[in-house]
Amino acid sequence: MLEKEKLRKADIFSGLAIFLFGLFIVLMASEMPMKDSWGGVQNVWYVSPALFPLFVGGVIMLLGALLVRTALKMAGIKALAETIRWLGSRNLLQFLVSESVIRFYAIAVLFLSLVYLNLPRIDFFLSAILFLAVFITMFYFDDDQLLKKLFYFYLAGIGVLIVYFALGIDPVLGRYVPFAADILTLCFILAYCLYAWTLIRFHPPLRRKYRISLIVAVAAPFVVGPIFKYFLLVPMPTEGLVVAVLDYFWYL
Numbered sequence: 001m002l003e004k005e006k007l008r009k010a011d012i013f014s015g016l017a018i019f020l021f022g023l024f025i026v027l028m029a030s031e032m033p034m035k036d037s038w039g040g041v042q043n044v045w046y047v048s049p050a051l052f053p054l055f056v057g058g059v060i061m062l063l064g065a066l067l068v069r070t071a072l073k074m075a076g077i078k079a080l081a082e083t084i085r086w087l088g089s090r091n092l093l094q095f096l097v098s099e100s101v102i103r104f105y106a107i108a109v110l111f112l113s114l115v116y117l118n119l120p121r122i123d124f125f126l127s128a129i130l131f132l133a134v135f136i137t138m139f140y141f142d143d144d145q146l147l148k149k150l151f152y153f154y155l156a157g158i159g160v161l162i163v164y165f166a167l168g169i170d171p172v173l174g175r176y177v178p179f180a181a182d183i184l185t186l187c188f189i190l191a192y193c194l195y196a197w198t199l200i201r202f203h204p205p206l207r208r209k210y211r212i213s214l215i216v217a218v219a220a221p222f223v224v225g226p227i228f229k230y231f232l233l234v235p236m237p238t239e240g241l242v243v244a245v246l247d248y249f250w251y252l
Contacts, residue, residue, distance in 0.1 A: 015067030022060030029053035099144045106151045110135055113158050121165060123182045123240030125221045130189050132217035137196050140209050146199055153195050157188045182241035 032050035110131060118127035138150045164170060164184065173180040193214065200206035228234040229243070230250055236243055 011067055011071035015064045015069075015071060017064070018067065019061050019064030022057045022062075022064055025053055025057030025060065029057060099148075102144070102148055102151065103139075106138055106147065106154075109151070109155060109158070113161075117158065117161060117165070118185070119237045121170070121181055122185045122238060123179070123242045124236035124238055125225055125242035125246075126182055126185045126189065126240070127238070128221035128225070129217050130185060130192070132220060133189060133214060134192060136213040136217060137210065140213055141200065141206055143206075146206075149199060150192075150196060153192060157192065161185070161188070179241035179244070186241070 029050045032053075114127060114131045118130065134150065134154050138147045138154075141147070161181075161184070164181070170181045177183065196210060200210055225236065226246065229236060229246070
């Protein structure tokens with residue numbers, strides 16, 4: 001019963017987050033034209049591209065509001081007040097640095113850095129290898145202490161890449177060193193793998209997992225990538241050092 005009460009308290013804030021997300025979709029969709037003129041023909045409102053996101057956003061808002069209503073009905077206003085007091089207490093800080101939340105941080109940082117930092121600027125194959133190597137080793141080792149150390153190392157490396165691109169070093173250095181960002185990323189991958197090896201080298205079961213992780217991290221992009229690149233003729237998001245080498249051998 002206590003566990004269910006905790007879930008209902010969490011549903012209050014989850015429902016609020018869902019409601020705000022739906023509201024965001026509605027606001028963005030409202031900026032789309034409801035009717036417009038194309039080639040002298042006036043389009044009516046019910047063919048507007050805004051209708052579908054408006055409908056989806058509205059449904060999400062409704063579901064979020066219903067979730068909050070149900071949670072408040074079952075948990076009560078008193079439980080909400082207790083939760084708000086907890087959010088302002090030291091317990092929140094302890095929760096934010098707990099092992100379960102660190103796992104969430106790791107997953108979020110990995111995907112965000114892949115989508116918004118690496119793929120748009122770094123060779124696809126290197127981006128994929130870095131992502132898979134970090135993701136698999138952090139979670140396949142199944143050790144919270146190792147996960148923290150590997151995550152902090154990855155975070156430091158991503159911080160270096162962010163500074164590198166934010167300061168505009170890449171185009172300047174690229175005049176003298178071809179594929180400078182890719183070379184930096186390759187060094188990051190090697191450094192991460194070396195650091196992971198130093199952490200697990202005295203544990204035979206983890207050494208086996210380490211080898212499997214690297215094999216999958218390297219093999220997967222080189223199996224899938226060339227199929228899309230050379231057989232389906234789909235360009236990679238960013239084509240850099242590795243793609244240039246593959247192109248050379250493919251068209252040799």
